[in-house]
Amino acid sequence: MANKIGFMHPAFAALMKGAAGSFEAVSRGDYESDAAMAAAHPDLRALVVMGGGKMGAAEIDTFPYLGLIACFGVGYDGLDVAHANAKGITCTNCPNTNNEDVADHAVGIFIALLRDIVRGHARVVGPDWSQGERGRLGPSLWQLKAGIVGMGAIGQSIAKRLPAFGIPVSWWGPNAKPDLPYPRATSVLQLAKDNDVLFMAGRADENSRGIISTEVIEAVGPRGYIVNISRGFTVDEDALIAALKAGRLAGAALDVFWEEPTPAARWADVPNVVLTPHVGGGGRGAIEKQAKLVMENLSLFFAGQPLKTPIAA
């Protein structure tokens, strides 16, 4: 059986071109559907997928000879790992490869929000600078306190950056981490009450679905800010939009959304937001780390050896 790999996103093949020769690459973009791809290549043994894209039981069952599903990226909320594992398919992801990049992006969209950088740029390149006021004057960063929801690799990378700006950090997560130097709040709600900006950095799973609830958003309040670089479904997006429109939340910086692409019309009348199209993960350096790790896992898989970063349901 050939060492055939199915690349489910058009970017992957290019990113792993260093592997040409060792494997036969099949690109999903060349086919109308998963089924057409599987029909043309029934002997596909490994897929490289986006961890956030849907890869449920039906999608997995489309490919009869799979032994490996490798997620390019850290999250794998779109993948039915339990179903895959039950069929003897190993799943892998790329843990700890992009936490620095995601933290950079989180801090970047946070400062862009506070310092009105998106509108500032529009003023300079448009006709507005010469006309009237300089725009809203937000608080200085050093006047704010930050709460981080979720203190995994990404949360800790955010926490490492904020004190350099004079911003003290506290956090909440489901598990106590006594080795961390930051105080842990008793709940997400308490964290929201005690701080000016809430960074959602936690693992995105059923336990964190909607964790940034109406109540939490109201606790962040009219002088507070929310930054989300996790997954859109961790925030009650309808409540967030309503709070922003009513001035019950000062601002939000979001890289992730309920639906992606999010409908542009949904954000047309929403003030005080900085929105980016789910690009927090890279940084060329992070993408290079992930390409390397995916390749290592593929090589180990085809060599019949234990994988480097397997995930279990």
Added chain:
Amino acid sequence: MANKIGFMHPAFAALMKGAAGSFEAVSRGDYESDAAMAAAHPDLRALVVMGGGKMGAAEIDTFPYLGLIACFGVGYDGLDVAHANAKGITCTNCPNTNNEDVADHAVGIFIALLRDIVRGHARVVGPDWSQGERGRLGPSLWQLKAGIVGMGAIGQSIAKRLPAFGIPVSWWGPNAKPDLPYPRATSVLQLAKDNDVLFMAGRADENSRGIISTEVIEAVGPRGYIVNISRGFTVDEDALIAALKAGRLAGAALDVFWEEPTPAARWADVPNVVLTPHVGGGGRGAIEKQAKLVMENLSLFFAGQPLKTPIAA
């Protein structure tokens, strides 16, 4: 003689409303010209001015009874301090009040440039996210090294932030500062050659005019970035624009310009820039610190006591 103060910018009076009662405020915005203001109030003894705005010999001489010119802000490159001092007029500024805010802004526009945040926002709120590619993929921050030109309060505040992003710092300035933990390059040119991103943070005076020259810009090079939060005249802006258009510089993030407002048309075809309308200085916290310090200097002046932060030519 009344304790009359002339506020030369419309925002100042509001910022110092706490002083109502102690002084009589005269607003420049209520008059056609400096001369009309001086004619209506020949007994003006103090002016509060923007340090970057022109206050040369002619402007100073318009007001016959001046004893104090207080610059709201840190820079005072628009003020002819020598002429004022020769006439017995004391000048003050607000040193070390906004270095944290300016450094926040410098890092913010730098990340916005690297992570394509301005265009990302436009993609989300426009029709573009669903169409085609995710945009350019720049380097990760941790893959870069930074050189800081000028290691005063602002340079040091930038230097404090960058290591939290995994970015090593070196610097150049005219005076050795052996207590600093960062290596000093032998020249601006060497600093540009040795690093990926150059932060212009030095004092803006005749010694630093055009210090970011064509040669320095070319040394930063096609994979390098320039950030300027000092004054526009420290950079050869024509050379910068030419280098960006030709791909000989990867990107630039600028809060300051040769001319302010800078003509929008000048930037219409310039790729890979983030431009903000000279807002680096605040942050409400910085503006509050400056308003307080200006008020203290005014009070001391009218009480005939030595001023807190005098400047000399």
